[in-house]
Amino acid sequence: MKNLKMPQNFLWGAASASYQIEGAYLEDGKGLTNWDNFVRIEGKTFKGTTGDVAVDHYHRYKEDIALMAEAGLKTYRFSIAWARIFPNGRGEVNKKGIEFYNNIIDECLKYSIEPMITIYHWDLPQALVDEYGGWESRKIVDDFVNYATTLFKAFGNKVKYWITLNEQNIFTSLGWLTAMHPPGKFDDQKTFYQVNHHANMAHAKTVIAYREMGFTGMIGASFAYTPSYALNCDPINAMSKVNYDDLKNFWWMDIYAYGRYPKAAMKYLQDRGFAPDIQQGDMEILKEAASKISFMGVNYYQSCVCEYNPLDGVTPYGTMNTTGKKGTGAVVGIPGVYKNPANTFLKTTDWDWTIDPSGLKYCCREITSRYNLPIVISENGLGAFDKQEEDKSIHDPYRIAYLKEHLKALAEALDEGCEVISYCVWSFTDLLSWLNGYQKRYGLVYVDRDETDSGSLDRYKKDSFFWYKKVIESQGKALFDE
Numbered sequence: 278m279k280n281l282k283m284p285q286n287f288l289w290g291a292a293s294a295s296y297q298i299e300g301a302y303l304e305d306g307k308g309l310t311n312w313d314n315f316v317r318i319e320g321k322t323f324k325g326t327t328g329d330v331a332v333d334h335y336h337r338y339k340e341d342i343a344l345m346a347e348a349g350l351k352t353y354r355f356s357i358a359w360a361r362i363f364p365n366g367r368g369e370v371n372k373k374g375i376e377f378y379n380n381i382i383d384e385c386l387k388y389s390i391e392p393m394i395t396i397y398h399w400d401l402p403q404a405l406v407d408e409y410g411g412w413e414s415r416k417i418v419d420d421f422v423n424y425a426t427t428l429f430k431a432f433g434n435k436v437k438y439w440i441t442l443n444e445q446n447i448f449t450s451l452g453w454l455t456a457m458h459p460p461g462k463f464d465d466q467k468t469f470y471q472v473n474h475h476a477n478m479a480h481a482k483t484v485i486a487y488r489e490m491g492f493t494g495m496i497g498a499s500f501a502y503t504p505s506y507a508l509n510c511d512p513i514n515a516m517s518k519v520n521y522d523d524l525k526n527f528w529w530m531d532i533y534a535y536g537r538y539p540k541a542a543m544k545y546l547q548d549r550g551f552a553p554d555i556q557q558g559d560m561e562i563l564k565e566a567a568s569k570i571s572f573m574g575v576n577y578y579q580s581c582v583c584e585y586n587p588l589d590g591v592t593p594y595g596t597m598n599t600t601g602k603k604g605t606g607a608v609v610g611i612p613g614v615y616k617n618p619a620n621t622f623l624k625t626t627d628w629d630w631t632i633d634p635s636g637l638k639y640c641c642r643e644i645t646s647r648y649n650l651p652i653v654i655s656e657n658g659l660g661a662f663d664k665q666e667e668d669k670s671i672h673d674p675y676r677i678a679y680l681k682e683h684l685k686a687l688a689e690a691l692d693e694g695c696e697v698i699s700y701c702v703w704s705f706t707d708l709l710s711w712l713n714g715y716q717k718r719y720g721l722v723y724v725d726r727d728e729t730d731s732g733s734l735d736r737y738k739k740d741s742f743f744w745y746k747k748v749i750e751s752q753g754k755a756l757f758d759e
Contacts, residue, residue, distance in 0.1 A: 281688045283753040288391060288699030289745075290352035291345065291721065292656050294398040294443070296328045297708040299358065301335035305373035308364030310400040311411065311459035318461070323599055323714035324728040331709050332724045333734050338381055340736065341706060344722055346388035348742055349749035353390050354655055354701045355381065356398030356443065359424055366402035367420050375431050382435050393438040393655075393699070395499065396425050396483070399448045399458070406460065412449070412472045413460075415556075421479035426486050437494040438699075439487065440574050440655060441480045444501040446529050449473050455594055457712060464594065466551045474553035477532050481566030488569050495698070498533050499574030499655040502526060504640045508584040508618065517615035518583040520545075524611070534573060534648040536564030572698060573644050576656035577683075580623075580636035586616035599712045601627040601662060628660055628717065634682035641690035641697060651696040657683055658703035660710060660717040663739065671723045671739040680741065684748065685756050702745065706736065721745055 283289075296312050303309075316327040334341055345353055359366070361374030385392045401411050409416050425441070451458035453469040462468065480498055487496050503525070507518040523542040531539055537560065546552040595607025606629035610616025619625075624632050641652055659679040665671050680702065691697055707720035714728045721742040726732035748755045 281685075281692055281753070281757060282751070283688060283691065285752065287697070287752070288352040288393075289749045290350055290354055290391075290393065290699050290701040291348075291705035292354040292701040292703050293334070293356070293705060293708060294395070294400075295356045295358040295361075296331070296398070296400040297704075297711070298332050298334040298706065300328065300330040300333045302327075302329045304335065305377070306361075306364055306371040307358065307374065308360035308366075309403040310358070310360045311403055311406050312400050314403055315459040315461065321457075321461070322712055323716070326709060326714040326728050328709050330726075330730065330734075332706055332726065334706070335377070337734070337736075339384055341722075342381070342384045342388065342390070344736065344738070344742075345385075345390055345705060348721065348746045350390050350705075351749070352393050352438070352699055352701065353385050353705070354393040354395060354438075354440070356395035356400075357428060358400050359397065360400065360402040360404075362427060363402060363424055364404070366405035366408070367423055370427060378432065382432055386435065391438060392432075392436050393440065393653075393701070394428070394432065394436050395440040395443050395655075396428060397421070397441065398443040401459070411460065412452075412475055413468055415475055415478075417475055418479045418482060422482045422486055425483040426490065429487055429490055429492060433487075433490070433492050433494070438653075439494060439496040440499045440653075441483050441496065442476060442498045443655075444499065444576055445473065445476050445480075446525070447501045449476065450593075455597075457597065466549075470546060470551050470553045473529075474555060474559075477563060478559060480533070481536070481563045484566040484569050485562070495571035497570045497572040497574050497650075497653065498529075499576055499653070500526075500529055500533070501576045501578075502530075502640050503578075504580050504636050504643060505583045506580060506620070508582050511585075513585040514583065517585045521581075521583045521615045521617075524614070530573065530644075530648070532563060532567070533570060534567055534650060536560065536567035570650070572651040572653045573648055574653045574655045575640060575644070576703070577637050577640055577654060578657065579631040580620070580633040580639065581617045581631065582620045583615045584618055586610040586612055586614060588613045591616050597712075598629045601713070601717060603627055603629060605629070626660060627662065628713070630660075632659075632679065634679075634686040637683050638686040638690040638693075641687065641695040642693065645690075645695045651698050653698050654687065654700045656701060656703040658719045660713070660719050662716060663707075663718040663723060665723060665725070665737065669737050671737060673739050673741050676739070676741045677744045680745070681748075681756055684753065688753055688756060
């Protein structure tokens with residue numbers, strides 16, 4: 278194992294999302310987004326936190342990218358705020374928005390950091406929600422493609438790596454099934470699957486447009502992949518894993534890679550009246566796009582266990598831990614299909630997320646076997662309560678241990694035949710953790726701020742920053758040094 282290291286062209290990186298870091302939520306012509314409104318609903322976020330200021334990356338991007346260069350990053354994955362480009366979702370382009378992201382890209386290239394752009398990371402122009410319900414209407418497909426092609430025209434000659442949608446499975450399930458994300462709807466399963474079909478069509482038409490415009494870069498989607506293990510060898514639990522994978526993983530990944538929905542899952546939804554309405558020609562478009570993608574993007578944080586769930590068992594709507602108090606997250610599942618009990622062999626974070634480095638290798642092996650696609654690890658990281666000492670240092674050995682074991686598992690996956698293009702730590706700086714406020718820190722760089730909007734917003738390098746720098750310098754060999 279000590280001889281393992283990453284290939285020379287491996288893209289060591291870190292990631293962020295516009296709403297979580299930029300702030301400047303109404304500056305330079307930016308329009309309101311669904312998140313700008315949602316966070317103002319009482320009780321939706323931890324202590325009412327918002328991204329109005331976030332960590333002020335909008336004004337501090339040069340400082341942040343200089344720190345990335347110091348750490349030795351080879352790629353920076355960031356998202357573009359749709360409402361900065363089109364304040365009303367479409368229509369006149371906001372030149373200040375184009376200028377801001379051009380500056381980000383140029384600053385990255387100055388330090389030989391490859392920009393990796395996520396076109397959509399959950400912040401939808403509120404104007405499109407007000408006009409036709411956002412993702413609930415098929416009208417969004419054309420508006421999304423118009424937005425995406427505007428980005429291609431503006432940045433396509435500088436940017437080689439594009440991600441169409443971030444965690445489509447998450448923003449749709451939390452938006453239409455559990456009411457925890459915009460638009461805050463509960464148990465609207467028919468709309469949930471219809472919304473996902475619209476998102477799939479937006480992704481597909483965007484991929485096709487990118488190729489038709491003559492660009493030869495790499496493009497794909499990033500999926501929040503939670504690989505599953507059967508509780509034991511009891512066939513009823515083994516089948517619960519098969520059902521889980523079809524409904525929770527392959528429903529999206531098969532679309533990206535093959536342009537088709539899993540047959541058993543589709544039959545299950547049709548029998549219950551939840552299957553999406555699919556227009557003539559849609560499946561051909563999805564299939565064409567699948568032939569043109571470059572990679573499978575993966576946001577990996579945890580694995581899960583699958584056990585048969587009786588008809589009177591748990592539902593998908595259990596409480597999520599958003600406070601950091603261990604043990605407050607509920608077991609969830611679909612009655613008659615599966616449930617996801619705790620894995621007694623693994624530890625968890627304070628937010629009840631299972632810590633499973635082997636799961637990262639597992640998911641890479643499964644993608645390689647099932648889809649034969651290169652892989653972009655677009656997110657992997659640990660949210661924790663970090664403490665700044667009196668001398669301003671931040672000691673986070675738990676994060677270093679987490680990242681080290683996950684990267685070792687990734688190196689093993691490469692050694693076993695998986696093709697992995699990049700690994701992006703989530704996240705480079707601390708940021709707003711959507712529902713969890715600023716207390717849940719992910720960054721390699723500490724940002725002085727909290728839920729009260731107090732703090733200098735100054736940046737401080739954590740121990741993990743220096744550790745990651747050493748790993749990059751050694752091309753991963755330092756992972757195996759005792």
